[in-house]
Amino acid sequence: MKIAVDAMGGDNGSQVIVSAIKQFLTDFPEVEIIVFGDKNELGELSSLCQIVDAPEVVPMDAGAFEVMRMKNSSMFTALKTMKDSAFDALVSAGSTGGFLSAGTLILKWIEGVKRAAIVTSFPTRLKNKKLVVLDIGANNKNSPEELVQFAKMGRAYHQALYNSDAPKTYLLSNGAEANKGSPAGQAAYKLLKESQFPDFCGNIEAREALLGEADILVTDGYSGNVFLKSSEGVAKLMSSMVKDIFKKNLWTKLGYLHVAKGFKLMSETMDYKSTGGAMLLGVNGVLVKAHGNSDAYGFKSALNVAKTMVERQVVKKIKELVESGE
């Protein structure tokens, strides 16, 4: 298995990524890692993996066209080499928009795929139960047929990542009834019911989706992005309120000592993208986007996701699903 890594462009510099790769290779020495970045910063890895010198750094706000023009950037070089050398996967902590859209341009959609989708896992009220949500922002608008394909790809992803048999799929909606939802959502509901999509459970509201009953939440990219961003916004808002509460006086500061561990765990749980990152589904290859401010642990989780996706052959499964028109 060959996994490429874009070592530049993350908020925390290349050193956390170097450290993540070292830890990952200790656990999985059989995986071959090819690192793209400034070779002066990657010396520690020289005995462990192949290093491709590509020192230019794609800015965090770069889009596809900027990436496509930066021929010496670690991101572009990694994507190009991934295609030419048929690497199995690529992990980056750089610009989300740039990585995923340039990735689409270079790797191309799987034949028959109407639109690619970004997928990520959300925490739920049940411990150890995650909610897989797609699309969280690759698209602005989606047709009913595209939503049906998202359901298929989301199912393949959930089965691969969590080794699940019968994950429950829901459509994001403004009410649980069959006649609720956006116009495209209502039409997708009918298509999924008529085709007897496996374990399709109907509509669900954003609030209920986080309770832990749902496994997969299908939505158009615009609403999915609103769902992601408002969740992040409220999580940050509440975290800052919690900090203020404990800062109040000496007693509250002392009180924090007893609960610090619990709150640390909570903020990790609520940081949607720190564990595993987001993946672009529907392209010819495994593209995993680690969170921009990943630490070594977060980036290693993204490497784990990439490895699992390759092992479980998620790209091949999506190909088969799309071809068979299942």
Add this chain to the structure above:
Amino acid sequence: MKIAVDAMGGDNGSQVIVSAIKQFLTDFPEVEIIVFGDKNELGELSSLCQIVDAPEVVPMDAGAFEVMRMKNSSMFTALKTMKDSAFDALVSAGSTGGFLSAGTLILKWIEGVKRAAIVTSFPTRLKNKKLVVLDIGANNKNSPEELVQFAKMGRAYHQALYNSDAPKTYLLSNGAEANKGSPAGQAAYKLLKESQFPDFCGNIEAREALLGEADILVTDGYSGNVFLKSSEGVAKLMSSMVKDIFKKNLWTKLGYLHVAKGFKLMSETMDYKSTGGAMLLGVNGVLVKAHGNSDAYGFKSALNVAKTMVERQVVKKIKELVESGE
């Protein structure tokens, strides 16, 4: 000023509403309150206000048509009497969908209004700064022209409620750039820019909207509902995590004593609908929906909002804005 109150249908029964009315009338004895409900439960109010016996209770999940059929219900009777007797406002803690849609059927849209919108205030990171969001769920889909009208109504509402001069209006989007947003959002952006809508500041993401810079957030009803429900979902998720943290052992339980007040304040701040409730903008009258599980304090806040809306003549202002085509 005449304010009607639907005393039935809230989660906590009529007694919290009786208590809210008594407190409200102590503060504002000049306001005339007309209460609709089971007169056996409202005896305490007999010396303070007019009571109309309408004992039937609309179920929490009732829609417009159910309400329209329940002729003896407190909700239907209140709406009908409000129209016939030209009351200034009506406050209810009953079924949101039923109240707002039956309210639309009975009171009708203001002439020239394309669609009514539900508006509510969200907390932000800045203390004492609220974010006014509309539409949070009256509609499933909205045209660019409807979004422009929401901006107008939202501005009139913000100016009335917060006595503001120049509230900043933003469009909810999946990015800050002008070319981001849903297709309808992008077209609305152009219309607002071209018409030089006062204090229009462009697009904003859900996450940034909660920081406190924005005053008014305009969105279609479907995405607005996703924004509301995912915010509620995450707030509940984090609250339950906080509870678990403090329940852990004796030390953490003791620690809670020092911060209990802070956390109570936080959960009140995060309960979007407990303070002031939601209002339906665009109909001929002031319809305020208190949260289903309002306590006396929450319901009294909703009565205050209704009073302010009547005093500041928000319905008249929306009429003028729509007629002038401003």
